[in-house]
Amino acid sequence: MPVGSAPGLATRIAVVALLLSAAGAGRAAPAGDQHVTIDLYAFSQGDERGNPLKAEGFEYGAMRVDMKMRMTPAVAFRFNASVARLRNDDPQRVPASIENARMTAASAEILTLDSSIGLDIDPKDSPWHIRPSGYYHHQNDFVSSGGDLAVEREFAGGDTVLGVTYSFRIASPLLRRWSGRNDGRDISVANNLLLGWTQVLSPSWVLALSAQVTRQSGWLGESYNFVALFNDAGAPVKLVDEVLPRKRHRVQVNGRLRYTPRQGLVLGLDASGYLDDWSVAQLAVEPSLEVPLSRTIRWRFWYRLAWQGASRYFDSRPLAETRYRTQDPDLGSFLMHSPGTMLTLPFGEERIWLTRLGLYGFVRNDGIYGLGADLSLGMEW
Template identity: 30%
Template sequence: MLLTRLITAIRPAFLLRILAVTYAIVVATAAQAAAPTADELDSIFAARGIVYQQEDDGGSGGNPTIEEDATIYEGILLFQQRLNENNAASFKAVGDLVTAASYDDARDKAETVSGATGYNPGRFNLEGRWKYRSDSRTGFTLHTSYGQEYAYRSTGYGFGISQSLNEESTQLSADFQFYDDTVRMIRYDGSKETDEPRDTATGAFSLTQTLSPVSLMNLSWVYSRQRGMLATSFNSVLFDNGERDFEVLPDERVRNTVSVRYKHAIGEDSVQLGLSHYQDSWELDGQAFEARYFYRLNDGQLTLEPSYRFYTQTATEYFSEQFSAPQNYQTSDSDLGHFDGHSAGLVLSYRKAGWLTKEPSNYDIGFNMYRRSDDLNFYWLTLGWYTAL
């Protein structure tokens, strides 16, 4: 769901990469958490618009030496066509427009120094996917994608497998994604260096088990390994003498996330609870707790979904707001520092036929806010439409 797409980056280029990765993981997790059914292959059209606002509390939020306000406008279109009884193909397009001081400054300096052209001020990503479901409930998917933003280009591909067992009371799934990316080396001072590669391999494994007629549980593990240029090229660090230097981070990062979710029906309503633990090779640890309630009205046509999420993490050993001398590895990215975060949201969904199509459609509007202990605050508004074709 949308609340899990927490905005957790201070630089717009890094922010957009986080959003892209998080969106892919959320979509994969949502698919894995539900029992595979034949209608997963049905023809559908979905559209979603999102407005993100990041505020750094008058300049003191996150890293107080950097301006971190940002606004992002995002649009998502998804079209899926059923090909036959066992196959379907889909296409997804995502586009972002970005307004942020640090982003604009890096772009303007690069234009001045290198005369670079041909890059828009936001991001786009295109993805194609093929799905197969056998009569024995074995599933297989193939997907490929291409994305680009001002200082980053990404080419991705992957595949997934799934299987239902025990009369569909047990679902097993695995999804593998690989990205061959290129980082444009635009530095904070406007200098331009040779582009650097970044490779990412991710595996997501999930088990969903029906516990009773009114409850189920999902266990998942996401493993990711990155190599190459893992710093944000135009990030900088500040020294005690007032001078600045480039952000420098290790060229390898291994991440692990383990999560458990429990969902229980209460009459026509339901409640969902979740716990997750994150750990990586940069000595960053994070824990999250999430609670959702699905309140259904008007014979299920109307759904209210309030939610709350708490997140806490320790700082990587390479982080400091300010340094006394150059280090082998150094960053002032506040997303690699220590903070706690509280987020709350409400989504209103309404299912009705006849507004935009003759088929039953789902319309939703949601608002979420996320407040961090380092005085970075986030707000986002979403509008969505989903219909069968």
């Protein structure tokens, strides 16, 4: 491929940017190499059932800044930070048959900070791309930090990209229990390895495959979670702490396919399979469609269908305490439908002003549902 010519080089950079986005690098659309974007999020979760003794609804609002600035032709600086406010629903009143509790709830209001800072290192005339980054999360009872290192290599003039990403997190949760008891600080550690292969199959088809493994250790539960014990008549009689193993090994494989029969029209199909040693299994598929409303305006639709099989530690109606136990609906069995749509409105040529409006939601067959919106304003150049 004649990469020396200016149009050829620009196209190659754009294709590689597209391929790297498939591997989870989180890149923006390849139209601009540098960008500043502000996202405003609103999300509301409702709770018709889930764990019937726990209030699982909440309201979430956040603002996120994301930027990438090129410092030299070979090095770009990346930064993003989001500040969020999460307000839990009012405490759930538990039945009078329970002897040791009357109310159950997490903190009513939580403020969180998520941030990461990193570099994109793209040596001139080299097929290698290196992306180190650091991560920090802070909220009242939970601090987490870590790092990511992604290394990718192009083959066949950029039609093939192989990549590996290693991520490390260490967190320090403060264990305030549902009963008001404070068990002090614990620690949790996660190591994640992601292998990715993205392949341009033709001028119309792109395929991305990836596999990832995670090993987690330390505190892996939610400190506010409890388990209700039931009597033979089916009435809840006592609340006890949730107890989960201090190790978890997880593996997931992903496949993503895109077909573009003409400019701006894209049909997509994503699929994933997940398994871990808590016996949680999951299969998900997500068909998507993006249609051009004009030369530059795009409208995307997607629908994610996910089936999950419960952890062996999940029991909605236990009669006695077991060594490991949970009633967290997120570790139970469910079918989850997640539709969404996003309108993308770019203006300008050299400097592109970009507006995106997204609407998304989910409904689970265990009675938990959510609805959210994202307004994104940015500039690419």
